[in-house]
Amino acid sequence: MIRFLKRFYLGFILLFLYAPILVMILFSFNKGDTRANFTGLSFQWYTKMFQNSTLMEALINTLVVALCASVIATVLGTFIAFVIAKMSPANKSISMKLLNIPMLNAEIVTGVSLMFFFVFISISLGFTTLLIAHVIFDVPYVVLSVLPRIRQSNKSIYEAALDLGATPVTAFRKILLPEIMPGIFSGALLAFTMSFDDFIISYYTSGPGFVTLSVYINTMTKRAIPLTINALSTFIFVIVFVLLLITNLKGKKNSDK
């Protein structure tokens, strides 16, 4: 009986979390053009989505920004993680607190503050500002996935390599890097996902000339636009869902070992 109640409760919350998304996906295949009546199966909204040139431009923008931001953030984040790992406890605590600010702070405050910052140093809003903003909020994710790996890594193997005559660079490349690689990889994947999916920070730091998919969806929700928005949302949702599933299940498996 208790077992049944538990399952029922889990199922109920899971339904609450996923039902809206499933309905949204269902209606992206609607033959009609409202969110109210499902009149038959059709792929017309997907065709329309891929024929919409503004939307395709937004897709390319999003991919370019997410790719550039995650690569830059991975390099920077890994470097920062190495430095933080060697810091004294006091310094470490301060830098971790600062690093956590963009993750814990309200997104609207982060977005608005970055916008003010760019206006203050007079860079006009567009691709550059968007890229910088994305790197800024991606870095903490990379650091947080690399840092535990560095802590777990076996220092004596690295020292043994040095004793046997390897240069620090070789020892780093052959010993340390392979050991922390899974952390770097999942950090990079997470950073890409966060960038691809971000709305609020992009909304404030991208100018009217450079639109990303989420920002485009926002303009679409304000006009009564047909179901292309469902097709587009489904498209983003599926990509992000799969990326996150890979990151998390892989991360879990690695930490079990």
Place this chain on the structure above:
Amino acid sequence: MSKRINNALKCIPVYLWLIVFTVVPLLMVFFYAIFEVKDDGGIRFTLDFLKDAVTNGQYLDAMLRSLEYALISTLVCLVLGYPLAYILAHMEERKRNFISVLFLLPMWMNFLIRTYALSSLINEQGVITKFLQWLGVIEGSITGTEAAIVIGMVYNFLPFMILPVYTSMLKIDNRLIEAARDLGSNSFIVFKKIILPLSLPGVISGITMVFVPCITTFVIPQLLNNKVWTIGSLIEFQINGNANSAGGVNNTAAAISFILMIIVFICMSIFSKFDSDGAENGGLM
């Protein structure tokens, strides 16, 4: 000695990064809250905007309303999330990993898309609205009511409550529970004396993690009930709906954001007090 200096030198770029890109932008909010931008590009010191932000009736109203929605939503998330985290934490390990990921994944996903998806179910023609109308519980649509905002917040932020509570429950040493049972405690005593106090840090961080985004969101009120003003929608309106913004900068928005930032930092300092080791195991991975 030289090694210490070497290490200290390496810290510099990291601090530089953190200060330039994390601290300075936040200071910019304060800067624009106290310096008026004039049309000719000049600036002037004034406390009017800050004073206005805490005395103007419309802003105060929005702040109090946001606080109210955030409090109610946080409470609902706690009531729904705590038992859920408990059930998840006590599942078989093999199943637990996959199922918990399903519950936690939505926290990383686009709020705009998720709120839009929710709105199709609870707007005038939504399935849930139709069903509740048929039952006779409600008359109009759910969107446009205050309940819609709370539902939207709970829907979006519930995983943020589940994660920290679940993590803190996983950390509880099972031997403590077994020992208590061996010494004759019943389930209620075990819960009251062991599980509840040991999961409390998780509850505290869960409350902060839900409360902060709830109080600041503008997407949820915009999509589910655009008749009421919250702090988030006020800032968003000042920046994007207001012709007085000079080059994107709006002093009123800066002043309101500054007040909001202070509220958020108070919440965050409470969070870090209770969660000293959470920084590295707070993530999903």
